[in-house]
Amino acid sequence: MAEAWGTLAGRVIVMRAWAVSFGIAIQLGTVGHAFALDGHRRITQYAQTHFAAHDGMPHSLANAIAQTGDGYLWTTSQEGLSRFDGASFTTYDH
Incomplete structure (x- = not known):
């Protein structure tokens, strides 16, 4: 059970890190497209x-x-x- 929990927790951490990285990349990619x-x-x-x-x-x-x-x-x-x-x-x- 402990091994399965560790694998699941690791996957969750990786998925969250990927989602945060993707969100930051999208935000940085749109910065140059703002017009005054x-x-x-x-x-x-x-x-x-x-x-x-x-x-x-x-x-x-x-x-x-x-x-x-x-x-x-x-x-x-x-x-x-x-x-x-x-x-x-x-x-x-x-």
Whole structure:
């Protein structure tokens, strides 16, 4: 029993270390893609749209948002991954 517990505990530690390393790599990989607003424009010159579950998002709270080169907005939430094409959301749930 002790040997099986040691093997299981070792696997859990390795999996957690891998998950933390992967999360850090993702965060560091996205740092260079952040863009600042033009300092010469007023904030009122920018448009803002709020989307929620009633607009087609799988969950009203997004954990992360990214835009790909082809213009799609991707969001992640507790309910899965979503792609916004400018008109509607497509959800790829887990």
